[in-house]
Structure formats: C-alpha cells, structure tokens
Amino acid sequence: MISHSLPMQPDTCGYWFIVNHQQLYWPPEQQSLALMSMGELVALFGEPEQSGSLGELNGQAAYYWVLNDQRDDEDNWLSPRQLLAQGDGVFELAARAVQVALFLQTHRYCGQCGSAMHLVSWELAALCHRCGHRCYPRIAPCVLVAVVKDDQLLLARSSRYKAGFFSILAGFVESAETLEQAAVREVKEEVGVDIDQLEYVGSQPWPFPHSLMTGFIARYVGGAIRCQPNEIEEAHWFELDALPEVPPVQTLSGQMIARVQQRILGNKKAT
Ligand SMILES: [Zn+2]
Structure with missing residues (x-):
C-alpha cells in the first residue's frame, strides 16, 4: 500500500x-x-x-x-x-x-461539489470533507490481443505508429465489460476478425498516463481483415519467421509476440 x-x-x-x-x-x-x-x-x-x-x-x-x-x-x-x-x-x-x-x-477539487479535496492519511485517496466523495488513483485497463492463425500472427499499424512498425491489437476496456469481452470486441472493431480460445498471458502497468495492459493470445475463427478508419492504417497476417519491426521485449506486447513466435516456430521444428 x-x-x-x-x-x-x-x-x-x-x-x-x-x-x-x-x-x-x-x-x-x-x-x-x-x-x-x-x-x-x-x-x-x-x-x-x-x-x-x-x-x-x-x-x-x-x-x-x-x-x-x-x-x-x-x-x-x-x-x-x-x-x-x-x-x-x-x-x-x-x-x-x-x-x-x-x-x-x-484531484485537488471535488468532482461532485467543487470543494478542496484532502488526502487520506492511511491510504492513497483524496476525500472531500464537505460531501464525502472519495477518489483513488485512476487505472485504465487495456487489452492486448495476439491473434494467431496457423503459423501466422495478425499485426496492425495504428495511425500513431511510424511506417513499417507493427504491433498486436490493443484497446481500452469499457464500463461493465470483462477483459475477455473487451478483447473480442476490440479485435472485431479494429480489424473485423472473430476470435476464440483466449489465453491470458500477463499484465504490465503502463503509465501513459495510467493504463494497465493485460495480454491475451487468441485463435482466429473467421472474417477477412477490414481496418477501422482513423484507428488502424493497415493490418496483415505475418509469417512468424518474417515479422516486421515490433515493440521491444521489455513491453508486454513485445513479450507476447516473442512467446507466440517461440511456440509456433518451436512446434514447427519439433515436427
Ligand atoms: Zn465534495
């Protein structure tokens, strides 16, 4: 604490x-x-x-x-x-x-009544002494999804990325939504593809400004790639031994890409 x-x-x-x-x-x-x-x-x-x-x-x-x-x-x-x-x-x-x-x-002022907020001494929280409104640091959960089809991985380039740089899909969790529902919805919205068999990989705090990234590997079920306008510039299926520039392994998305790569290429070698 x-x-x-x-x-x-x-x-x-x-x-x-x-x-x-x-x-x-x-x-x-x-x-x-x-x-x-x-x-x-x-x-x-x-x-x-x-x-x-x-x-x-x-x-x-x-x-x-x-x-x-x-x-x-x-x-x-x-x-x-x-x-x-x-x-x-x-x-x-x-x-x-x-x-x-x-x-x-x-959180200097109360979002409910506008009075000055005071910090609570036993936990990290801001409290309004006038109306009792209490706030905690904001954390925004976000899902990262690595969609796999046979020996291929779906990677997309967001409009915020430089040319040639790709990553797995990402999106914020909405109110009253599970992480799994958010993963299915985001993939459908961003690239028009259906997924199942979600496998939780891990999480990483991401302070830009207050996200909590959670990672899933998922299986491609169907649908052709159709990029969401203003969000995804391009998206493709990449062979796992011929990936473009992707995030570094210090990031959760980089770790997930490396894990999919090891798993699929390792299986290929074993057979
Ligand atoms: Zn208040």
Missing part, C-alpha cells in the same frame, strides 16, 4: 523519483539512481509540491517528489518509457511515481 503521509526529515534517505509534469529527473550521464537525503533534494530543487513513499528499491526506501514547476533544464528530464530497460523494478517505480503525481495534480 502506498502511503503518502510519512514523517519526512532532512535526513530521510532513499531513492527519490523526482517528477515534473509527468517527466522524471534523470540527467543524461546518470546510469542508475543514487541514494540521497531529503535535505540534499531541497538544496537541489527547493520544496516539493508533494512527496511520499513509493515502496522499496534494492532494499532501500523509494519516494516520489513532485515539483510541477517551470524548469529550463529539459535535457535532464525524460519519460518513464525511456527507463523500460532499467532492471530491479526501476521502471515500475517510475511508472508509479508519475501516476501518483498525476493523481495528486488532478
């Missing part, structure tokens, strides 16, 4: 994830985070807008430190996406830090 209310002293020491407008302080020469005291941070950045506990990193306490001010050293700040390859849970804590910062920034 994340607690944001901790008795912080100038000598409180740990790993600090410093967030400014959804970016993390990570100077170009920095290889990994260094242990620092709160006093050192105040000397470097001034008082934070918010700070609190994030969890643990390498057996040491990890904290967030939210600035949200104007800074002129933009080379020293990067998106958590650029920390994907950092091991030891650094990406996960970075993802949590930017999501907590966004929650705090967007």
